[in-house]
Amino acid sequence: SSSSSSFSVSHENNANVSLKSKFCTKRLFDLGIGILAASIMALTPSEADATRVEYYATVGEPSCELNYVRSGLGYCDVFVGFGVEAPRGELIDVHYTARFGDGTVFDSSYKRARPLTMRIGMGKVIKGLDQGILGGEGVPPMLVGGIRKLQIPPALAYGPEPAGCFSGDCNIPANATLVYDIKFVRIYSGNRK
Structure with a gap:
């Protein structure tokens, strides 16, 4: 035919x-x-780029073996860093990817294409992040430029209550163990409270 x-x-x-x-x-x-x-x-081109940046910024890094301290916090340094440690109460910038224990990403500064600015050691973030960045109880302080993995138990995260709730939907279930990949970007010196 x-x-x-x-x-x-x-x-x-x-x-x-x-x-x-x-x-x-x-x-x-x-x-x-x-x-x-x-x-x-159903990704826009910018979301696809953000996802790709997040992938390369966290998944592509070498893994490390977690060390656990008495509080239950697990930590390991992928890269120790080259700068100074942050003084308590100082404003700092960190990039991060936050996951549940099964690896599901629930938040990331890489998706927003800008680091998180936070006041460290003042209870403005979950206890596990404060301890994991500032150090203490057997955890060495992070240095600027450092990359650290943290496994945060519920007692140092959000505990028995769900979190990240908007209009009745909660992003983080109760008693969730959280895994953070943290990159310590900078300290805003002279802004200590």
């Missing part, structure tokens, strides 16, 4: 297909797969 002949390619024509044509066909196929994947995931 004429419709089948329009889709058939003879052996002669197949031998003459240039590498450029094959490359273009592959790129078009890859582009189609990429568009299909993005539409399935």
